[in-house]
Amino acid sequence: MKQSSQSSWWRYLGALIAGALYPLAFAPLNWWFLALISIAAFWLLLKQQASRCAAKIGFCYGFGLFGVGISWVYVSINTFGNASPPLAVFLTLLFIAILSLLFAFLAWAHRRFGAKFSLSGQLIAFSLLWLALDLFQSYSFISFPWLFVGYSQTGQAFAGIGSLLGVHGLTLYLVPLAILLAEALANRRINSAAMLGFIVYAVIGLGLSWWGISGKIEQKGALTVALVQPNTDQHQKWNPEYFAPIVNGLLQQTENYWGADLVVWPEAAIPAMDSQVDFLLDDLSTKAQESGSTFITGIPLRPDPEASQIYYAGIKMLGQQQVDYRKQQLVPFGEYVPMQSLFRGLIDFFDLPMSSFTPGDAKQSGFETDKAYLIPAICYEIAFSNLIQRLSSKSETAGGKAKPKAILTISNDTWFGTSWGPLQHFQMAQMRAIENGLPVIRGTNNGITALINHYGQVIDQEPRFVTTELAGLMPLTQRYTIFGQFGYWPLAVICLILVLTLGLNSFLRSRPR
Known part of the structure; x- marks a missing residue:
């Protein structure tokens, strides 16, 4: 299937633009409908293309998507990794190009193997491929679970599907919705059958979303919380000269809040190993015990x-009980360096302070306090929905009795400056609340420090880039969700049914007539 050179270049440019529209569906803009338009345009651009040309279109789409959506990694490479601007640009573009290969593969596989299916079969296959790439992006060596289309629904009409099937289930719902929209508008005259399918499918989605958020709600008391946001300069954090000012500042900020049920300092708030500051930790534990915090x-x-x-990157709980949690999901190149024998020493970015952490044990549990069971997540971990759901499910038998639960996440997004990255990260925390029907307590170094309710709605938050504290009452309201109870098993069953449907579709089309 040959294409003219001019026609191909217009398709590549169109794919680049379509991909660039996609990130505008997420925080901070939240123009969620652009995700559907972006996917619809991508689908139409791939129509009737040879697999090799489709791969190039897919790469251009991915480059536009990640080029706009995650260009903020430049900030950490240049500002904090001490890479020169040209080198930082090169490394950022290299990272974007590697991720773009995912969409090149999706487009190639869609045209190489999907053509044997009917239109409905192609829709199913394309959606399953998209979901598979999301999962690969999350759980393979790439380990970068960012910009999944489901996050565009945080606070939007279809958000409740996340309570049923998680953020990946939202992906499996939204991609077919976008394809139906594409087919409805593909011709000069509206395709009435496809438009009817789009409307019916959208109504079904709204019904599923309503079902997802209508689970049983229980009010189980509240916690008084005090979240300290120190706004520590990342350039000073690991300089020993600034250790005393940093810790003294934290202590001064905390002084008026002893007595709250929960007092929280952010990720790596104390810039030293725990074994180096026993005196400080003992003092903090004593203050917590004496004040009842x-x-x-x-x-x-x-x-x-x-x-x-x-x-380990960790959390310490001090007071009446003393428990540690060790971070399980580490940030590539930030907290560990893949293939470090190859990369270590090449440039400063591959030798960042504290970039040789060991991952924590997957069998860890959360923190049990007098009033609640806290599900811990350190920074990057909040992006992994399966991890949060698994830690949440472990609380069912913790201590032999059911306690109200809340997700506690601490973070330090200073690495990414004023970019969109921290805002996208915050949106993920909101989705974890939607999925599990649990409130989220989020303490950060420089924002967004916030309290989020069991619907993913912000109760209260502090502005970014200021030294402040968020003190208030955190209702321990929680909502029953299918996802919180069963995780991704229902989605796995749906995917199995769709795969079997594809097999049947292929068999029927291959039979002689």
Whole structure:
């Protein structure tokens, strides 16, 4: 199937523009309908294309998508990784290009193998491929679960589907919706059958969303919380000269809040190994016990001071109970360096302070306090819906009795400056609330520090880039959700049914007539 050179270039440019529209559906703009338009345009651009040309279109689409959506990684590479602007641009573009290969593969596979299916079969296959790439992006060596189309629905009409099937289930719903829209508008005259399908499918989605958010609600008391936002300069954080000012500032900010049920410092708030600051931790634990508070701080953990190469990104809970949590999902190149024998020493970015963490054990549980069970997530971990759901489900038997639950996430998004990255990260925390029907307590270094309710709605938040505290009452209202109870098993069953449907579709089309 040959295409003229001019026609192909227009398709590549169209794919680049369509991809660039996609990130505008997420925070901070939240123009969610643009995600549907973007996917619809991508589908139409791939029509009747040879697989090789489709791969190029897919790469251009991915480059536009990630080029606009995650260009903020430049900030951490240049500003905090000390890479020169040309080198930082090169590394950012390289990262974007690697991720764009995912869409190149999707487009190639769609045209290489999807043509044997009917239109409905192609719709199913394309949607399953998109979902598969989301999962690969999350759980493979790439480990970058960003800009999934389901996040565009945070606070929007179809958000409740996340309570049933999680953010990946929203992807599997929204991609076919976009394709139906594309087919409805593909011709000069509206395709009435496809438009009817789009409307019916949208109504079904609204019904599913309503069902998802209508689960049983229980009010189980409240916590008084105090979240300290120190706004520590990342350039000063690991400089020993600034250790005393940083810690003294945190103590001064906290002084008026001892006595709250929960006092929280952000990720790596104390810039030292726990084994190096026993005196400080003992003092904080004593203050928490005497005041009746539970105190939580982010701090690097070194359980064995003799094993200098083994340390963890961690959370310490101090007070009546003393428990540690070790971060399981580490940030590539930020907290560990893949293939470090190859990359270490090449440039400063591959030798950032505290970039050799060890991942924590997957069998860890959360924090049980007198009033609640807290599900911990350190920064990047809030992006992994399966991890949060798994930690939440472990609380069902914790202590032998059911306690109200809340997700507690601490973060330090200072690495990404004033870019969109931290705002997209915050949107993920809201989706975790929607999925699990649980409130979220979010403490950060420089924002967004916030309290989020069981519908993913913000109760209260503090402005970014200021030294402040968020103190208030956190209702422990929680909502039953299918996803919170069963995780991704229902979605897996749906995918199996769709795969079997594809097989039947292929069989029927291959039979001699």
